[in-house]
Amino acid sequence: MATEFPARYTGPTVAEIGERATIRAILDAAPSHRNGDDAAVLPLPNPNTRTVVTTDMLVEGRHFRLDWSRAAEIGHKAVVQNFADIEAMGARPVAVVLALSTPGHTPVDFITELARGVGDRVSAYSADLAGGDLTGGEHVVVSVSAIGHLGGSLPALTLDAARPGQAVVASGRIGYSAAGLALLQRYGREQVPAEFSGLVDAHLAPTVDPGRGVIARAAGASSMTDNSDGLITDLGTIARRSQVGIDLADLAIAPDELLTAAGKLLGVDPWTWVLTGGEDHTLIGTTSKDAPSGFRVIGAVHRRRAGATVTVDSVPPVHSAGWDSFPGSGGGILDSETP
Structure with missing residues (x-):
């Protein structure tokens, strides 16, 4: 067409x-x-x-x-x-x-x-x-x-440099883009209730604060990625590449009031957006030092053990699927209710 x-x-x-x-x-x-x-x-x-x-x-x-x-x-x-x-x-x-x-x-x-x-x-x-x-x-x-x-001479922030004992830190919203997509799929752009415009904007025009990665590297971060394919998927990549486990803190990543309200409106568990929704482009990394400026602690790195690679309060996440570029495997943002 x-x-x-x-x-x-x-x-x-x-x-x-x-x-x-x-x-x-x-x-x-x-x-x-x-x-x-x-x-x-x-x-x-x-x-x-x-x-x-x-x-x-x-x-x-x-x-x-x-x-x-x-x-x-x-x-x-x-x-x-x-x-x-x-x-x-x-x-x-x-x-x-x-x-x-x-x-x-x-x-x-x-x-x-x-x-x-x-x-x-x-x-x-x-x-x-x-x-x-x-x-x-x-x-x-x-x-x-x-x-x-x-x-400078510091190493790049790579996917294979997370170490047990480090904190997991994040800069930016998590789950907003996926929630915005769900609202667009339900209402179209013109009919989305005004109170959720911030979620729609997060999907259509996401932002990353300039210089945050540079600051994190200078402040001692060792690994980093951006939340493009989903929080569990992207942190799972760091965990596998670094041969570690990652445990996220429930309270640190819990859906905020806006995500909760959108979930109630759509009849969707907002944790789906937080755990599996990508395209926020939130910077997520690990560090042995204090959280860099503009970052917050959302979890910890531990030694790899049997079971889920990424957990939430030591329990496997209730949602774990993420973005996949090929529809046959359930991926894509426009052909799936939850990316």
């Missing part, structure tokens, strides 16, 4: 003005002195600094719906999910490149708004949109690659 764009996007289409004019519109919407040549030339990082690279993709119908998401929110989300990966390594994001596939009947207004969303988000990190690519396709696909710098 052909992509249908909301009526708010008017004016000429990409096919009508052509590729070059569309690229000029992107450059105008998200200006950067590094963008617009055959390739971007980035300055060498400071001595004793390493380069960190990641890439991620948003596909229409799988990761966003045009009747829910505004173009700027799609651009915003594409940047955040990549910058969260950079931050989770303890690095500082410095640039992104954007690849966009879109149908010929795409309104140019949609493209420029998406580019503004990308530009606004990279600016919040003092980073640049350094280049990209534009091509035709049947549906809207947004692919972002992000570049970061890891300064």
Whole structure:
């Protein structure tokens, strides 16, 4: 089925003005002195600094719906999910490149708004949109690659560096994005009760505070990830890679009043969103020291033992499924009531 764009996007289409004019519109919407040549030339990082690279993709119908998401929110989300990966390594994001596939009947207004969303988000990190690519396709696909710098001699925050005796710490909300998705699935964007707008925003345009990963690394954290696939799934990855067990504190991760109210409205156990709902991009790590600034303690690391790899108050979690990219295994955010 052909992509249908909301009526708010008017004016000429990409096919009508052509590729070059569309690229000029992107450059105008998200200006950067590094963008617009055959390739971007980035300055060498400071001595004793390493380069960190990641890439991620948003596909229409799988990761966003045009009747829910505004173009700027799609651009915003594409940047955040990549910058969260950079931050989770303890690095500082410095640039992104954007690849966009879109149908010929795409309104140019949609493209420029998406580019503004990308530009606004990279600016919040003092980073640049350094280049990209534009091509035709049947549906809207947004692919972002992000570049970061890891300064100093401290090791990166990796998945295999959690150690028994450490605290598990988190920066950001847990479960909000999944709750927002459930509300959108039930009501659509326009009919979601106003008191739950914060949950919807958390799904459509998640945020990660700039610099949190850098702060955590400087403060002594050893491992870190971002909550993209679900709390139990992502912490389970750390536990398996580090060959440890992780026990979460019930009171530290319990659904707050807003999640509880949304669960009551929808008839859903809000613990499902906390334990299995990804795309919050909350930074979750382990440390032997005090919780870094902006982080809170949510659990502890222990020696690996028989039973569940990740527990809640020493009991296997009541919900443990997480995001999976392939529908046959029950994954996907738009084809499942609880991602």
